[in-house]
Amino acid sequence: MILAAAQHIAQQAAQQPVLNQETHGFLSPTGVEIAFLLVGLVTLGAALVTVTTRQLVHAALWLVVALGGLAVEYLLLTAEFIAWVQVLIYVGSVVVLLLFGLMLTKAPIGHSPDADSRNRPVAAAVALAAAGALVWVVVDAFRTTWIDLDGAVQGSTEVSGQILFRHWVLPFEALSVLLLAALVGAIVLSRRKKEEQR
Amino acid sequence: MHLAYPAVLAALLFAIGVYGVLARRNAILVLMSVELMLNAVNLNLVAFDVWLRDTLHAGQALTLFTIAIAAAEIGIGLAIVLTVHRNRGTSDIDRLRDTAEPPQPWDTATEDGATTDDTPTGEKAEATA
Numbered sequence: 001m002i003l004a005a006a007q008h009i010a011q012q013a014a015q016q017p018v019l020n021q022e023t024h025g026f027l028s029p030t031g032v033e034i035a036f037l038l039v040g041l042v043t044l045g046a047a048l049v050t051v052t053t054r055q056l057v058h059a060a061l062w063l064v065v066a067l068g069g070l071a072v073e074y075l076l077l078t079a080e081f082i083a084w085v086q087v088l089i090y091v092g093s094v095v096v097l098l099l100f101g102l103m104l105t106k107a108p109i110g111h112s113p114d115a116d117s118r119n120r121p122v123a124a125a126v127a128l129a130a131a132g133a134l135v136w137v138v139v140d141a142f143r144t145t146w147i148d149l150d151g152a153v154q155g156s157t158e159v160s161g162q163i164l165f166r167h168w169v170l171p172f173e174a175l176s177v178l179l180l181a182a183l184v185g186a187i188v189l190s191r192r193k194k195e196e197q198r
Numbered sequence: 199m200h201l202a203y204p205a206v207l208a209a210l211l212f213a214i215g216v217y218g219v220l221a222r223r224n225a226i227l228v229l230m231s232v233e234l235m236l237n238a239v240n241l242n243l244v245a246f247d248v249w250l251r252d253t254l255h256a257g258q259a260l261t262l263f264t265i266a267i268a269a270a271e272i273g274i275g276l277a278i279v280l281t282v283h284r285n286r287g288t289s290d291i292d293r294l295r296d297t298a299e300p301p302q303p304w305d306t307a308t309e310d311g312a313t314t315d316d317t318p319t320g321e322k323a324e325a326t327a
Binding site (some may be wrong): 180 | 199200201202203204205206207208209210211212213214215216217218219220221222224226227229231233234238239244245246247248249251252255258259261262263265266267268269270271272273274277278280281283289291292299308311327
């Protein structure tokens, strides 16, 4: 039934292409799928380079590509606010923190042959098994399921703010307390280091 | 859009993160792999939220919470890694074997294990002091 509805929508879109372009942007549904696929391939490749490269700083920089690609995927899924939060928090602060950590632990800049541990084949086997099982189950379960991306945007800043401060206020406040605790914990850890140094 | 696209992408990203956590030796690279796994879960949450058209938008709210918790986790994790680096002079996970079960329960055997593990005893003494 969902398929029939999707076909119906597609027929309508084919009958009224100009109206569809005006109301839903320049990407047709298949265009969104193609864009999602291409950006997903870039994201997967960047993630693979991140976990396999032997240059530690390059790993952090490829992580930027992977996380930015995920932000584009969020945009394609009409979750705008999540996408910009992803760019701000992950690409903006987490990767910078990781780079600072690499510098402060005197990580080798160039080629470091001991970046991978000895249990690399076991890790590859476990990852391949997990990927195979998860992809098989997911494809088998959602083979005939389609996301309806037309209509109102579901993740705009207005919608996110309304649901966050109307229905999720208490978890939000608890999360701010948790962030404060993490801040204090980080300060305590680094203060003890400085006192030991003196 | 077909729901299988984001779901398969999230599954593959999670598997890559699992490989990174298990295969990497540097603690900061392990943290990067953990970030990849968290992002895979976030993509799943957003995709299913958009698919279900949830009126509470629980998936997107949970994604925001996950991003905030990941930021806190990376801060604390890096502080711990820096402390370990200052105490031990290394951030390799393979060489932090103080709490590992010794292969033989004898004291001489543990000393041998420590020396064959390329861990200088001076670092251990400094760490325990």
